[in-house]
Amino acid sequence: MTAPPLALSFGAPLGLLALLAIPLALAALYAARRRRTAYAVRFPAAGSLAIAAGAEAAWRKYLPAAFALAAIAALALALAKPQKTVAVPVEGASVVLVTDHSGSMSATDVEPDRLSAAQAAAETFLDKLPKQTRVGVVAYSDGPDGTLAPTTDRERIRTTIESQSASGATATGEALQVAIDTLAPDGTKAKSKASAIILLSDGKTTTGRDPVEVARVAKRLGIPVYTVALGTEDATIPNPISPLSPPIAVPPDPETLREIARVSGGRAFTSDDAGQLRSIYESLGSRLATKHEQREITAGFAGAGLVLLIAAGLLSLPRLGRLP
Known part of the structure; x- marks a missing residue:
């Protein structure tokens, strides 16, 4: 940072x-x-x-x-x-949390499991933000299936985040597009310079549009995407077809997430434990919703x-x- x-x-x-x-x-x-x-x-x-x-x-x-x-x-x-130098809230700040809850998020390489760690980190993020900062949510697996427009209602945000369960494929590009449409519904540049997206995912995109191409759209509209690659290289989950079959490897995909961040003008992070993930979200909360001013x-x-x-x-x- x-x-x-x-x-x-x-x-x-x-x-x-x-x-x-x-x-x-x-x-x-x-x-x-x-x-x-x-x-x-x-x-x-x-x-x-x-x-x-x-x-x-x-x-x-x-x-x-x-x-x-x-x-x-x-x-x-x-x-x-x-x-x-003091930190003051940015007027009109809007942030959309895009959270992957595909089947690989049930992996336990991040305690207690990836999805629970991501939800706890999102809570830390909300606690760090000024109350007037609007936060939206796009939860996705096979596609975006839990969407909340940016709001200051923290209870609604928490409910949307906590209602996710790990299942399905990974449609990162589709979820990013929904987040962009939320911040720039008419397809023009975001009105607020503080508009941003935080994308957390733990695996490769397996369905839907190319997320890197969607990130180019975000760049054109002035919406940076901050990405967090969650998990470790040797992580596995039980085979959903047969418990007797070999487990399925579910390594993260930091390369793609790094490219998404680069193309959109954001920053990329990686995390392999819950404490580090919370720290990243806490830092992002300060970065995106506050600015530094000089007061005499x-x-x-x-x-x-x-x-x-x-x-x-x-x-x-x-x-x-x-x-x-």
Whole structure:
């Protein structure tokens, strides 16, 4: 995944030059203390007078200077116009989950089985999305057989996802076309730049149109397809014709899914365990439904600087302390 942008940046980085005032202030304080020490030598009885007056704790006399220096740092940062990177929901975001529930999804190489892992990952995806993000579902095996138009009704989405059972062939191209028609019903470019498809499959297309050609249509309409190839190379399922017959090999088909993602402008992922699959879906939830914006936080630094200056002034009063 793409690395997140830096959390803090500066709109006027030259303002950071004001931080040079800190070492200058420290040098001035050091010089002042040297002069004070020299003065104390001429009057050796000063220590006895301090004891008689009730000497303050050694650390306390440094507090005013510490607060003053912290105030300088905060105000210097305020001059540089600090900006914080925040994730905000994308308005009008629509995502369609296209989930394979063909017979090979009953394989148990991904615990507890491929289909259950895919359903749990979809739940993670929904939890990661902002509530206003619309999500649709296209479930398929021999063909698309469970379709839900993009909606914010999370319960309907979960019901559609959980109602799937593993059986039948794999018609990935047909399912992709239905998802495209859902996001761009009139065959024109998707209105929302956040429109996207997430395709999870565990095997080769065995029926229907070529999914790679359908992915080219998605590219033309501005709909990227993010693909997840689920399963391991040595996975098998029991032979449905006869339990006594050798099991059927059901390896995933990452090559085709990678090509679908490339052609459409999306990204391809592979997963061979449930934890990794959930992580992929969680990351996709952040990528597709949020965007990063810069928010200026100058006021916070300026306010902190003023508070620190006031604290330094109060601590410098005769009863509270003084600058060293």
